[in-house]
Amino acid sequence: MSDIAVMGATGHTGSVIARNLLALGHRVRAMGRSAERLDALRQQGAQVIVGDCADPAYLTRAFEGADAVYAMMPFDPTAPGFMELQRAQGWAMVEALQAARVPHVVALSSLGADQPTGTGVLTSLYEQEQRLRTLQQSHVLMLRPAMFFEGLFNLLPRVKYGGSLADAFAPGLPIPMIATRDVAHAATGALDQRNWTGHSVRELLGPGDLSHDQLAAFVGGVIGQPALAYQQLPYDDAAQGMAAAGIAPDLARLLTEMARGLNEGRVRSLEGRSARNTTATPLQSLAPALKEVYEALH
Numbered sequence: 252m253s254d255i256a257v258m259g260a261t262g263h264t265g266s267v268i269a270r271n272l273l274a275l276g277h278r279v280r281a282m283g284r285s286a287e288r289l290d291a292l293r294q295q296g297a298q299v300i301v302g303d304c305a306d307p308a309y310l311t312r313a314f315e316g317a318d319a320v321y322a323m324m325p326f327d328p329t330a331p332g333f334m335e336l337q338r339a340q341g342w343a344m345v346e347a348l349q350a351a352r353v354p355h356v357v358a359l360s361s362l363g364a365d366q367p368t369g370t371g372v373l374t375s376l377y378e379q380e381q382r383l384r385t386l387q388q389s390h391v392l393m394l395r396p397a398m399f400f401e402g403l404f405n406l407l408p409r410v411k412y413g414g415s416l417a418d419a420f421a422p423g424l425p426i427p428m429i430a431t432r433d434v435a436h437a438a439t440g441a442l443d444q445r446n447w448t449g450h451s452v453r454e455l456l457g458p459g460d461l462s463h464d465q466l467a468a469f470v471g472g473v474i475g476q477p478a479l480a481y482q483q484l485p486y487d488d489a490a491q492g493m494a495a496a497g498i499a500p501d502l503a504r505l506l507t508e509m510a511r512g513l514n515e516g517r518v519r520s521l522e523g524r525s526a527r528n529t530t531a532t533p534l535q536s537l538a539p540a541l542k543e544v545y546e547a548l549h
C-alpha cells in the first residue's frame with residue numbers, strides 16, 4: 252500500500268484515478284478547492300486536502316511523504332490571463348514536488364506538448380514539461396493524451412441553437428480522441444506500478460482517429476438529427492463565439508490557435524498509433540450522457 256496524492260480529484264481524470272487507487276488499496280490524498288465536492292471520496296476512504304494549486308505551501312503540504320503524485324494543471328475557462336496563471340501554477344507544482352522530494356510523478360500533459368510554439372493553449376503544457384524535467388530527484392512520467400471525447404459537450408449549445416456542430420478544425424482531418432476514463436486508467440496503472448525511471452513520455456491516442464465530419468454524424472445520430480453537419484469556422488469567428496459563450500478572450504484565442512496547430516500538422520502523435528497507445532473506450536460510450544445534456548439544454 253502506498254501514499255498517493257491526486258490533484259484535481261473532482262475532475263474528469265483525477266476523480267477516476269482517486270477511486271481506482273482506493274480500490275487497489277492505496278492511501279489516497281484527494282486534492283481540490285472544495286471539501287464539499289471531495290466529500291464523496293472522503294467517504295470512500297480518501298484523505299481530503301483542500302487548497303489552491305497556485306499555492307506552493309499547500310502543494311508541499313499535500314505532497315510531503317507521498318510515494319507518488321498525480322500532477323495536473325487545471326484551468327478556469329472564464330479567468331483572464333491563462334498563460335500567466337498556468338505559469339504560476341506550474342512553478343508552484345514543481346517547487347512543491349522538489350521540496351517534498353516526491354519519488355514518482357505522473358503528470359498530465361497533451362499531444363502537442365513537444366512543440367514550444369504554434370499550438371496555442373498547449374504551449375502551457377510544453378512549458379510545464381520543461382519545468383518538470385528540472386526535477387532531478389523524481390521519476391516523472393508525462394502522459395500525452397489525445398483530445399478528450401468530453402470536449403464534445405462544449406459544442407452542444409451551438410448544435411441546439413445554431414443547428415450545426417461548429418469549430419475551427421478542418422472537417423475531414425482525422426484527430427486522435429480519447430475517453431478521459433482511459434487516461435485515468437493509464438495514470439492509475441503508472442501510479443500503482445511505478446515501473447519507469449527518469450523522465451519519460453507516453454502518448455495515449457484513444458481507440459482511433461475521428462474527423463469532425465464523423466463527430467457531427469455521431470452527435471446527429473445520438474440526438475436524433477442524422478443530417479447534422481459540421482461547419483468549419485474561421486479562426487477569428489471561432490474565438491469570438493467562444494468569448495461570447497463566456498470563455499476568457501485570451502483563452503478563446505489560444506484554443507483556436509490549438510485548432511490551427513492541429514490543422515497545420517504541428518499537434519500530432521510522435522509515436523504513431525500502436526497497440527500500446529491505443530485505448531479501449533469507444534466514442535459510443537459518451538452517447539447516453541451527450542443525449543441527456545443536449546435534451547436538458549433549453
Ligand SMILES: NC(=O)c1ccc[n+]([C@@H]2O[C@H](COP(=O)([O-])OP(=O)(O)OC[C@H]3O[C@@H](n4cnc5c(N)ncnc54)[C@H](OP(=O)(O)O)[C@@H]3O)[C@@H](O)[C@H]2O)c1
Nearest residue numbers: 259260261262263264265283284303304324325361398399
Ligand atoms: N480537454 C482535452 O481535450 C485535453 C486533452 C489533453 C490534455 N488535457 C489537459 O487535461 C487537463 C484537465 O484535466 P481534467 O479534464 O481531468 O480536469 P477537469 O475535469 O477540468 O478538472 C479540474 C480539476 O482541478 C481542480 N481545480 C481547478 N482549479 C483549481 C485550483 N485553482 N486549485 C486546485 N484545484 C483546482 C478542480 O476541482 P475543484 O473545482 O473541485 O477545485 C478539478 O478537480 C488540463 O491540463 C488540460 O490541458 C485536456
